[in-house]
Amino acid sequence: MLQLKSVHHIAIICTDYPTSKSFYVDILGFQIDQEVYRETRQSYKLDLSLNGQYCIELFSFPNPPARPSRPEACGLRHLAFAVDNIEASCQELLKKGVTTEPIRIDTLTGKKFTFFSDPDGLPLELYEF
CATH class of the missing domain: 3.10.180.10 (2,3-Dihydroxybiphenyl 1,2-Dioxygenase, domain 1)
Incomplete structure (x- = not known):
């Protein structure tokens, strides 16, 4: 193995x-x-x-x-980062000019998450632990 x-x-x-x-x-x-x-x-x-x-x-x-990069495109879906406090993390990104999607709740885990993009449109996720 x-x-x-x-x-x-x-x-x-x-x-x-x-x-x-x-x-x-x-x-x-x-x-x-x-x-x-x-x-x-x-x-x-x-x-x-x-x-x-x-x-x-x-x-x-x-x-x-160019490569399709939205979350539903075939291939790598997104890159996710773990955070302790998603609201505070979103506020820090906003202060730096980066907007995030509205915060959602993962129906399987009950955890909060949201998406934003890097300068080339690569989908990035914040996931609260």
């Missing part, structure tokens, strides 16, 4: 590197582990951590093709 230990990282390709870098670092609070410019690919690779855990590789490539 394959013995997976954890999810190592999530790779995201962005269209506007400075904007996405600022979003994930300045708005969401990820820490930069390493930033590399790969001349042969004309691409940045930004390694990001959250609370000391490596999570996201943010890439830039020249002219990446």
Whole structure:
């Protein structure tokens, strides 16, 4: 049996590197582990951590093709972040110019959740624990 230990990282390709870098670092609070410019690919690779855990590789490539990204599109549905207080988290996002959908209740767990988007429209979720 394959013995997976954890999810190592999530790779995201962005269209506007400075904007996405600022979003994930300045708005969401990820820490930069390493930033590399790969001349042969004309691409940045930004390694990001959250609370000391490596999570996201943010890439830039020249002219990446568009991909359907709404929650019901085939493929990755969304990326979810756990929060302690969803109302306070939504207020912090709003202060930074990021709007969220109305808070909903998960009918299976009774927990609160909401969606918002990154600069490229990637659906992101806050889920209250």
